[in-house]
Every structure is written in structure tokens, then in C-alpha cells.
Amino acid sequence: MATVVPPVLELQSVSVRYGRNQALRDVNVTFPKGAVGLLGPNGAGKSTMIKAVLGLLPPERGQMRVLGLDVRQAPLQIRRRIGYMPESDSHIPGMNAVSFVAFCAELAGLPRADAMQRAHEVLYYVGLGEARYRNVEQYSTGMKQRIKLAQALVHDPELLFLDEPTNGMDPKGRDEMLELVRDIAHNKQMNLILSSHLLPDVEYACDHVVVLDKGTIATQGPIEALKGPGGRVFELRVKGDADGFVAALHAAGLECHATDEDVMRVFVPDERGAPFLFQLAAKQRVQVRHLRASVPTLEDVFAKAVGEQ
Amino acid sequence: MPIHDQGYRHYAGLRAPHGRAWMVIAWMHLTTIVKYRPFLFLLLASCAPFVVYAVRIYAGTISPQGTGSFFSVTPELFLNFLTGQSIFVFLITIAQAGLIADDRRANALQLYLSKPLTRIEYITGKLVPPMIWLLGVTWLPAMILLVLQVAFSGSFSFLRDNLFLLPAITLASLMRTLLAAFVILALSSLSKSRRFVSVMYAGIIFFTAGMHQTLRAITGSRAWAAISPGDMLDVITIWVFRGRAVPPVPVPVALAVVLGLVLLSMFILERRVRAVEVVA
Numbered sequence: 217m218a219t220v221v222p223p224v225l226e227l228q229s230v231s232v233r234y235g236r237n238q239a240l241r242d243v244n245v246t247f248p249k250g251a252v253g254l255l256g257p258n259g260a261g262k263s264t265m266i267k268a269v270l271g272l273l274p275p276e277r278g279q280m281r282v283l284g285l286d287v288r289q290a291p292l293q294i295r296r297r298i299g300y301m302p303e304s305d306s307h308i309p310g311m312n313a314v315s316f317v318a319f320c321a322e323l324a325g326l327p328r329a330d331a332m333q334r335a336h337e338v339l340y341y342v343g344l345g346e347a348r349y350r351n352v353e354q355y356s357t358g359m360k361q362r363i364k365l366a367q368a369l370v371h372d373p374e375l376l377f378l379d380e381p382t383n384g385m386d387p388k389g390r391d392e393m394l395e396l397v398r399d400i401a402h403n404k405q406m407n408l409i410l411s412s413h414l415l416p417d418v419e420y421a422c423d424h425v426v427v428l429d430k431g432t433i434a435t436q437g438p439i440e441a442l443k444g445p446g447g448r449v450f451e452l453r454v455k456g457d458a459d460g461f462v463a464a465l466h467a468a469g470l471e472c473h474a475t476d477e478d479v480m481r482v483f484v485p486d487e488r489g490a491p492f493l494f495q496l497a498a499k500q501r502v503q504v505r506h507l508r509a510s511v512p513t514l515e516d517v518f519a520k521a522v523g524e525q
Numbered sequence: 526m527p528i529h530d531q532g533y534r535h536y537a538g539l540r541a542p543h544g545r546a547w548m549v550i551a552w553m554h555l556t557t558i559v560k561y562r563p564f565l566f567l568l569l570a571s572c573a574p575f576v577v578y579a580v581r582i583y584a585g586t587i588s589p590q591g592t593g594s595f596f597s598v599t600p601e602l603f604l605n606f607l608t609g610q611s612i613f614v615f616l617i618t619i620a621q622a623g624l625i626a627d628d629r630r631a632n633a634l635q636l637y638l639s640k641p642l643t644r645i646e647y648i649t650g651k652l653v654p655p656m657i658w659l660l661g662v663t664w665l666p667a668m669i670l671l672v673l674q675v676a677f678s679g680s681f682s683f684l685r686d687n688l689f690l691l692p693a694i695t696l697a698s699l700m701r702t703l704l705a706a707f708v709i710l711a712l713s714s715l716s717k718s719r720r721f722v723s724v725m726y727a728g729i730i731f732f733t734a735g736m737h738q739t740l741r742a743i744t745g746s747r748a749w750a751a752i753s754p755g756d757m758l759d760v761i762t763i764w765v766f767r768g769r770a771v772p773p774v775p776v777p778v779a780l781a782v783v784l785g786l787v788l789l790s791m792f793i794l795e796r797r798v799r800a801v802e803v804v805a
Contacts, residue, residue, distance in 0.1 A: 270639050272800035292543050292641045300639040306632035309623075310557060322549045323541035334536060341533045353631075367636065372536035404533055454780040 222284060223248055224407045225269060230278030232261070232268050241262035241431040243278070245447050247409055251401035253418030253439075255518060256428035262411040263303055265289040265428065266377050270300055283374060296325060299368030303379040303411075305360055309353040309483060313339055314348040317366050324371035331370070338366045358389035365396065376408040377399065382417055390417075397421045419514040427521040434521035442517040449510045450482045450493060458503030464500050468492075474517045479506070481516060546642035550650025554624065555657065564620055568662070571613035575666040578606050579673055586677040598674055598689050603667055607697050608759060613662045618705040619726060621655040623719035625710060625798065630717040638800035648710070648794050655706040664698035687768065697762040704754060704783050711790035714797035730755055747773035757782045768781040 225247035232240040239261045252264050267273040269280055271291035280287040282294045308316050321331035338375045339348045342362040345353070352363060361381060368376055381397060382390040398421045400406050412418050418425055419439060427434040435442065454461055457476075465472050465482060472482040482493065490507060499503045558564050585596035628634055637647050671690060674683055682689070707727070712722045733753040738751040750756040750773035760772040760779035772779070 267801055270800075272635065272638055292643070295639060296540070296543075296641040300635075302632070302635050304632050304635075306636050308553075308633050308636065309627040309631045318551070319553055320636065320640065323546050323642060325542075325545075325641060326536070327539055327541065330536070330538045337534070369533070371540075400533070404535075481665070482804070 221249055223285055225409065226281040227265070227269075228279045228448065230268065230280055231276045232264050232273060233276050233449050234273075239431055240275070241433070243428075243433055245426055245433050245436060247426065248424055249407050250424060251398070251407075251422040252409050253425040254409055254423035254428060255415065255418050255425050255514075256413060256434075257522065258413055260413075262413075262427040262428055262430040263379055264431075266379055266409070266411060267302070270295065270298070270377070285430065296371075297374045299371065299373035299376045301364045301368040301376070301378045301381055303383060307355075307360070310351075311352065312349050312351050313344055313355075313363055313366075316352050316363065317370050320367040321370040323400075326371055334370050334372075335366075338370045339363075342366045342369070343392065346426065350391065357384040358386060358393075361385055361393060362388070365393070368523065369400070369514065374407060376406055377411070378408060379411045380413070381410065382412070382414065394420050415514045415518055416517040425514065425517070427518055429522040435517065439514060439517070443514065448484050449509045449516060450484065450490060451479055451506065451510050452504065453479050453506035454497060455505050457500065458502065461500045461502045464496055468496060471520060473516075481510065481519075483520070539601065543641060546640065546645040547650035547653070550637075550647065551653035551657075554651070554654040558620070558654070558658075567616055567620065568658075569612070569656045571610070571617070571662040572666070574609055574613075575670070578602065578666075578670055582670060582674050583677050586674065598683060600690055600766055601768070603670065603690055603694060604697075604762065604768060606667055606670065607663055607694065607701075607762060609702075610663050610666075611755070614659055614701055614705055615727075615730060617658050617662060618655060618709045621658070621706075621709050622653045622713055622722035622726065624655070625713040626716050626719045629714070634798065635800040644795075644798050647763065648657075648798055651710055651713075652706055655709060656702050658707055659702040660698055663701055664694060667694045667698065693765040693767075696765045700761055700783060701758055704758065704786060705793075707787045707790035708754075711793040711797075716796055729768050750774055751778055751782055754782065754786055 217392050223246040227243050227245050230240055230243045231238070234308060243261075243265070246359060254265065256262050264273060268275050269282055271287050271294070283297055306513060307358075308319060311319065312434060313330070318328075318331040318335035319337060321334050322328060326334060336348065339345055342365050343500060344359060344362050344366065349360060352360070355363060361383065365378070368378070378397060382393050385393060392418055397408065397410060401408050401421065401423075410422055424436070425436060425439050425442065426436040452472075458480075462480070470482055470484055472480045474480050484492070490509070493507065494504060581596055581602065582598055585594075585598040586607070588596075634647075671684065672696070675681055681683065709722070709726055712725045712729075713719070716722050716725070734755055737749045737753040737756060740752075741747060750760070756773065757779040760774060760776060761783065762768075763770055763772065764776045764779075
């Protein structure tokens, strides 16, 4: 008999209000073990969800369980077992990196000597080993992102919340950060929830995804399953009455959404394939200038989920 | 594992039980501020009155003077010492202006409160350092002066005759310390700038004292002292030291003003120390 793996995070009918703004609306979702991406446009409620789970923002109603513990009843036990990398720039002022990370470890309950040793190790791991005696306030944006990751990791949490970890990083730094995130999740057996509005980040580092839109769950599941088998998505550029063609696609039961200015991605859920698109174009008297079979991406899943037509 | 190894390993060591994070925060602040030379100089300067009073006690003990002499050792000497330390209480309090303001500026509150500690632990951790420094320039030297009096005279007779000095020094020091620490912490939670906090604190102390003097000069009533926290502390201090001066307001009023300010500070801290600032 297969054993049921309990989720690391579970939300039941959770609603959160930020002043007058309803940030989360009756959210029901479970996050399985492993690396889960929390995807959504800006303002979708991703950070709010994380803050509510951490107990920093009380929900209007609903129940949240982290690692099997109720957020209302055991917030301190939960926070001991999780790590949080906030989105905004944050540090303890007046400290160098190693003191800052060791201080965070001590706050999480590690003895001073262990905290200091872990701080050195983790700073090397995130790539700040050579800069660990510099004041954090002098760090570049990329270094600040790394040190936020270090302070979240230093007490060896079971679950890591990363809120937009690649924000403000240059391409090289971003790649390195994503590599770290992927390594943590896949080689260090740490569960993580990666909140991002950047689809490639989530696609690279995570196995599962939860798509959040306007405070509600748009879709969720393993990324590969959501993307579906390849060959059913076509990149298409037409000349002529594009709006009429899109209307005809919809009438035929196909979904499409624009990517660039004049390129659309068309989902063909059955065996009809490219010939059907040519027939439809001919019927609508538009010229097909470009047609290419494409691999479904997380972008397609996202666009489909949040309804970007 | 050597620290140059760039791998990551899981931690299998001990973890302290909940409820000790405030000590970590307090210790961090205590050790950080002593690295600043101006603060050390301030602490050193605050010892100067202690030395002067120790010499007075020594001189008054080895050659007893009549009552009213500069060198006579009386309970008023301890009262004068404590009220004289007010300037150092003020300056050391100002030096603590960044306790929460710096955290707010650096968005550190969300880091603190995402760790296994409560808001009360955070506030306690921030409250302890100013209290230790302030008790260190009021209660501690006053008590040492008392011990020196016993040591110089070789007798407990002064202490036995004035046993009320022990609770009086403790109570007067605690009132000054608590009020200053809570007010500076509350003000610190209102701003992201320690300079602004310092100005606000100085404003409260000097503006209220100035208002008191002005209104007293206009109306002739001493009761306006109630708007000045510093004057209220003096009323309480004189009362606990059994001073003969007639207080400008009844002692319960002074106690109510001080207690009210502490409660107001607690209310502000409860509202402001949050990881997420919700603007309605």
C-alpha cells in the first residue's frame, strides 16, 4: 500500500484582508514536499500568503497548517522549522555579514558557537565567503539577495520560503541564485516554496507550481503534468483580419494568446494539428506568415490559468 | 568540516528552548554600542559625579561636619546625586534612539518576527539595554556610594538610621529608567530616523519643561509641573527620599503622569512593532 506523503503547507478557506484590499479570497491549496513555485502576477497575493503562513499577517478566516502544525496554535514551533527570505531589502543594521547571519542563527535557537560556525559555512555556500566580514549595508543588490538566503538557511530549516529571490539581480547573479535554489531543493532535500512572477525562474527550480491570481488559486499541480504533452502548441503569425481569425479559433474550441506584438500561441487540444489551422486561416481569408510547432511552457500554463487571451 | 568547504550540511546540534531570544537581542545591542567611542566617553563622563560624591563621603566620614556642611553625609546627598545624574540619563537615552528606528529603516522587523520569537520578546530585548545603561548611571553608583559610606565609616549606623535609602534609591532609579527606556523605545518605533527620534525625545523633555515654566510664570500656578515628565520624576524622587520640599503637585498625580506615559509607550509599541504594516 502506498504511503501518503503529508503536504508541507495546507491552506483551507483562507481569506486575508490588507486594509480595504482583499488579498486572498477563500484559498484552498496544498503544497507537496519538494520545490513548489508560487506563481502569479504582481499583486496576486503571493507575498501575502507567505506572510499569513508565517503568522505575520492574521487571516480573516480559514485554517493554515505548516509541516503539520496549526499556524494559530504553534507559530513559534513553525518559525523554528522554517526559513524566510523576504522580498524587500532587509538586514540588521550595523553588522558585518558573518555577525548578521550568526545573530539570525542565535535568534532561531542555535548556541553561539554553533551559530558562528554555521554562519561561516552558509556564507561560503551562498557565495559570500570572501565578503563575509564586510558590512551588509555596503553590499550590492545581488549580495543582499544572497545574504537574505543565508540568514534563511543558517538554522537548517525543513521548509524554506523564498519571496522573489532573483529580484534586482544581474543575469549571471540570477543564474547563480537559481542554481543555489535548485541545489537546495534537489540535492539538499529541503522543501521550498519559491514565490515569483518570473516564469523561467519557477520552471527551472521547481517541480510543482501553484498559480495565484487576484487572491485566488488559478491552477496547481506538477509542472510537467500542467504543461501536457508537446506538439499541441503552435506559434502563429498571420496577416489580415487577426481579430476575426482569433474569433474563429475560439469558435473552433481552440485557445490562443498573444506573446509578442503579432505572434500568437495556439493550443490545439486534439489531433487536428497544423492542417486545421491552415484550413481555418484560408476560410477566414488571412495569410499564415509563420507557423511553428512549439513545446508547451509554463508560460502557456500561466496564460491559460490567469486568462491572458 | 573545514569552513572553506563550500558544501551545505544539515545541522544536528542543540537548539535552545523558546523564550530566550530577547537575551540574544539585548546582548547584541549591549556589545554593539560599547564599540562606539563617544558612548564609552559618555559612560566615563557619567562616572565623574560619582567620584566627586565619593570624595565628599570620604571627607565627611573621616572628619564629620555639622549638618548643612558641604561634606556632611545625609540622605539628601544621595537624592542630589540621583537628580544630578539626570543629564547623563538624558544623553544615554538619546544614544538609544536607533533601537527600533534602525530596524525599521533596514526592514529588519520582518526578519526578527519571522524567527521563533514573539513581539514581547523583541520589545524586551530592545528595552533591556537602555535599562541596563541607565541603571548603571543611577542605581549602581548610588548603591556603591552607600557601600563606600559604610566602608569609610567602618560602621552601619548611618545605613541603619537611614534604611529607607535602599528602597528609595532603587525606586527612584527604576522610575527614571523605566520612563526613559519606554519613551525612547516608543518614539524609536515611530520613525525610521534615529536623529528624528532624538529630536522628538529632546523636544518632549525640554519643550514640556519650558511650557511648565512659561505657564507657571503666566498663571502663577505650580500645578503646571504636571505637563513636564522631568518635574514629575523629581516630585516622586523627593517623596521617596522623604524630602521636605513642598511638591508642586500631589505625589499620586506625579505617579499617574509617569505611569500614563509608560502605558502610552506600551500602547505605541504594541501598534508599531509589527512585521507587516497595514495601512487602512
